[in-house]
Amino acid sequence: MLSIKNLHVSIEDKPILNGLNLEIGTGEVHAIMGPNGSGKSTLSYVLSGREGYEVTEGQILYEGEDLLELETEERAHKGIFLAMQYPVELPGVNNMVFLKESLNAIRRARGEEELDSVKFMQLVKEKAKMVKLDEKLLKRSVNAGFSGGEKKRNEILQMALLEPKLALLDETDSGLDIDALRIVAEGVNALRSPERSVVLVTHYQRLLDYIQPDHVHVLSEGRIVRSGGKELAHELEEKGYSWLKEGAAA
Amino acid sequence: MSAGNEQSRQWFEDLAHSGQVDLPSEKLGWLDDARQQARQAINTLPVPYRKQEEWRYTSIDGLLKQNFQPVNDPFTALQSVDLEDWLLPEMDCYRLVFANGRCVPHLSETSELPDGVRVGSLRAALTTDPDLLATWFGQTANHSQHLFTALNTVLINDGVFIHVDSNVKLDKPIEVLYLSLALEDAVVAHPRNLVVMEPGSEATLIERFVSTGQSVYFNNNLSEIILNESATLIHHRVQDESSQAYHLSNLFLSQQKQSRYRGTALALGGAWARTEYKVKFLDEEAECRLNGLYTVGEKQLTDFHLDIDHAKPHCASEENFRGILYGKGRAVFDGRILVAKDAQKSDAHLHNANLMLTRNAEVDTKPQLEIYADDVKCSHGTSVGQLEPEQIYYMRARGIETAMAQKMLCLGFADEIIDTIEIEPLRQHVHERLHNALDRVVSEQLQAEEVA
Known part of the structure; x- marks a missing residue:
C-alpha cells in the first residue's frame, strides 16, 4: 500500500526526517512511536501533503503511484486520511455542510454518485452515533469551540464517513481521557479490514492497549531505529526511549 | 476655497x-x-x-x-x-x-x-x-x-x-x-x-x-x-x-x-x-442592533458610516459589520458611538471585520468610541485578515478543492451576518447572490495565481 524509501524532509532548511524507510502492507496496522521532536508529525503531514515540507531526497509510493506528485486533495480522493493532532477550527463553516462537501468531493473524484441530503443525513447520524459525537456538534461550525475530545471525535467521525484506504492518526490519543480513548479506538477497530491500512502515530503505548498493531516502529532523530511486533511497545513503555537511543549509539 | x-x-x-x-x-x-x-x-x-x-x-x-x-x-x-x-x-x-x-x-x-x-x-x-x-x-x-x-x-x-x-x-x-x-x-x-x-x-x-x-x-x-x-x-x-x-x-x-x-x-x-x-x-431603554455585510471588488468602493448617539441612559446598541474584499476593491468603515455625559448604563458595542482575498484590496476602518459617562459597558474592535492557509490545507486534506475551500470559508465568514436575517426567502436570495459572486471571484483569483 505504502512504500517509503530513504525519505529526507526539511522545514525551512532544517532537516527533520533523515533517510526514513517504511513499508506498509494492505490490511496492516502499524504504530509509529517516538519521543517528542523525532519527526512523527512531520511524517504525517508529508504524507497528507501539507505545504512547507520540502522533500530533499527519497521516494514515497502509494499503491505504486508517486505520492509526492499528487495534490493534497487528490491524496484524499485516493483514500489517504490524516486524523490531525490539532484539528483546525473553521468558524462559520457548518460541520454538516463540511462533511457533506468532503464526502461528495471524494465521491465525485472517484466517479461515484453524490449523496443527496437525505441519504447523507442518515449516514452521518449513524456514524456520529458510532463515535458518540453529540448531534448538536454537527450543526455547529467545524471544530469551533469544541473541546479537545470533541475535536478528536470529529476527526474519527470524518474517518468513519470517508472510509479511507490508508488512515493516519497523528497523536489522536493525546489529551483524551480513557472513555474518549476507547471510543476513538473502537472507531479505528471498526475500520480495520483486509483492504485498509492504519498508521498510528503516538507518543504513548496506552492507545495500543485498545488497538493491537501488527507492527511497531520507533522513530528517533528522523529515521526508524527499530521495528518489531506489538511487544516492542511494551518494552518501550517499561524502559522509555532513552534505552533505545543508547542502543542505537552502541 | x-x-x-x-x-x-x-x-x-x-x-x-x-x-x-x-x-x-x-x-x-x-x-x-x-x-x-x-x-x-x-x-x-x-x-x-x-x-x-x-x-x-x-x-x-x-x-x-x-x-x-x-x-x-x-x-x-x-x-x-x-x-x-x-x-x-x-x-x-x-x-x-x-x-x-x-x-x-x-x-x-x-x-x-x-x-x-x-x-x-x-x-x-x-x-x-x-x-x-x-x-x-x-x-x-x-x-x-x-x-x-x-x-x-x-x-x-x-x-x-x-x-x-x-x-x-x-x-x-x-x-x-x-x-x-x-x-x-x-x-x-x-x-x-x-x-x-x-x-x-x-x-x-x-x-x-x-x-x-x-x-x-x-x-x-x-x-x-x-x-x-x-x-x-x-x-x-x-x-x-x-x-x-x-x-x-x-x-x-x-x-x-x-x-x-x-x-x-x-x-x-x-x-x-x-x-x-x-x-x-x-x-431610555431603547435598543438598536445593526449587522452589515459588504463585498467589494475591482473598481468598486463601498462605504459605511455609522453614528450612534447614546444621548440617554440605559440604551443598548450593537453594530457588527463584515466585509469581503477582492481585486482592487476598496471599503471604508467609519463607525462612531457617542455616549453622552448622563447616559449611564449604556451598553454599546461596535465591531468591524474584513477578509482580504487579494493583496491589492484596501480597507480603511475606523471604529470610534467617545464616552463621557462613567458607568457604561462599551467595546469596539476591528480586524483585517486573510484566509488562513491552515484552514485551506485542512479542507483540502478532506478532499475539498482549493477554490471550494476558499468559497466555503468566505461564506462562513459572511454567514455570521446573513444568518441573522430571519426571513427565509430573503436569506436564501442573499446566499445565492453571494455564492455566485464568490464563484466568479475565487476562480478569477486562482487563475491570477496560476499566471503569477
Whole structure:
C-alpha cells in the first residue's frame, strides 16, 4: 500500500526526517512511536501533503503511484486520511455542510454518485452515533469551540464517513481521557479490514492497549531505529526511549 | 476655497435646478420651508472633499464627472421589464415597487393591508395624509447634513411613506423594491422615505435596490425612521446594483423609550456606494442592533458610516459589520458611538471585520468610541485578515478543492451576518447572490495565481 524509501524532509532548511524507510502492507496496522521532536508529525503531514515540507531526497509510493506528485486533495480522493493532532477550527463553516462537501468531493473524484441530503443525513447520524459525537456538534461550525475530545471525535467521525484506504492518526490519543480513548479506538477497530491500512502515530503505548498493531516502529532523530511486533511497545513503555537511543549509539 | 471646489459646487447647483418637481398637492408650507432651507444650504454647505474627516477615504470625483439627468418618465421603459424576474420566490409580503425613484402603483401590492397601516408613496400621501406628514417630516433628518441630503430635500418628488398606528403588529413584511432601469442617459433619483412607527407597533421592512441593466445612474436616498415608545422595526436593506451604479443612502433613525430597531445592511454591488446611519436615542431603554455585510471588488468602493448617539441612559446598541474584499476593491468603515455625559448604563458595542482575498484590496476602518459617562459597558474592535492557509490545507486534506475551500470559508465568514436575517426567502436570495459572486471571484483569483 505504502512504500517509503530513504525519505529526507526539511522545514525551512532544517532537516527533520533523515533517510526514513517504511513499508506498509494492505490490511496492516502499524504504530509509529517516538519521543517528542523525532519527526512523527512531520511524517504525517508529508504524507497528507501539507505545504512547507520540502522533500530533499527519497521516494514515497502509494499503491505504486508517486505520492509526492499528487495534490493534497487528490491524496484524499485516493483514500489517504490524516486524523490531525490539532484539528483546525473553521468558524462559520457548518460541520454538516463540511462533511457533506468532503464526502461528495471524494465521491465525485472517484466517479461515484453524490449523496443527496437525505441519504447523507442518515449516514452521518449513524456514524456520529458510532463515535458518540453529540448531534448538536454537527450543526455547529467545524471544530469551533469544541473541546479537545470533541475535536478528536470529529476527526474519527470524518474517518468513519470517508472510509479511507490508508488512515493516519497523528497523536489522536493525546489529551483524551480513557472513555474518549476507547471510543476513538473502537472507531479505528471498526475500520480495520483486509483492504485498509492504519498508521498510528503516538507518543504513548496506552492507545495500543485498545488497538493491537501488527507492527511497531520507533522513530528517533528522523529515521526508524527499530521495528518489531506489538511487544516492542511494551518494552518501550517499561524502559522509555532513552534505552533505545543508547542502543542505537552502541 | 479652491476654484476646484467652486466647480464642484456648480455640479450640485446644476442638479438642484435640473429636477422637475411637480407634486400634485396643494401648497404645503412646511414642505416649501424645508425646500427653501435646503436650497440655501446648497449655496453654503462645504463641498465634500477628502480633507474632511467624513470624506477622507471616499472621493466623489467619479460622481462629479457624470452629467446626471432627472428621469421624468420611468414608466415607458418599465413596460419592457418583467417584475417577476425581480421578485423573491415564495416571498409573502406587502410590496411597493419604485422605478428610478417613482412609485409604480400598478406593480405594488398593498390592497390587503390591515387597518391602521399606511404603506404607499410619499407623493400620494401629500394629498391623502398631509397632516401626518406635517407632523413627522423633518423631525429626525438633518437636511443640511451635507450637500447630498440638501439635494435630496430640494428635489423631493416621491418616496416611501409608511405609518403604523399604535399597537398594530404587521402580519407580513413590507418589501420595497427599487428598480433602476437601464436608460440611455446617466440618470439620478432622490427617493425620500418616511417611516413612522407609533407606540407599541411592530413591522418588518425590506428594501432592495436592483438594476435591470448595466447603466450609469445615481440613487440619492434619504430615509427618516421614527420609532415611538415600545415600537419595533426590523429593517433589512440589500443594495445589489449595477457595477456602474452610484448609491448614497442616508438613514436617520430616532428612537423613543423602549423602542427596538434591528437591521441588516448588505452592500453587494455598485461602483460607488455609501450608506450613512444616524441613530439617536431620545429616551431610555431603547435598543438598536445593526449587522452589515459588504463585498467589494475591482473598481468598486463601498462605504459605511455609522453614528450612534447614546444621548440617554440605559440604551443598548450593537453594530457588527463584515466585509469581503477582492481585486482592487476598496471599503471604508467609519463607525462612531457617542455616549453622552448622563447616559449611564449604556451598553454599546461596535465591531468591524474584513477578509482580504487579494493583496491589492484596501480597507480603511475606523471604529470610534467617545464616552463621557462613567458607568457604561462599551467595546469596539476591528480586524483585517486573510484566509488562513491552515484552514485551506485542512479542507483540502478532506478532499475539498482549493477554490471550494476558499468559497466555503468566505461564506462562513459572511454567514455570521446573513444568518441573522430571519426571513427565509430573503436569506436564501442573499446566499445565492453571494455564492455566485464568490464563484466568479475565487476562480478569477486562482487563475491570477496560476499566471503569477
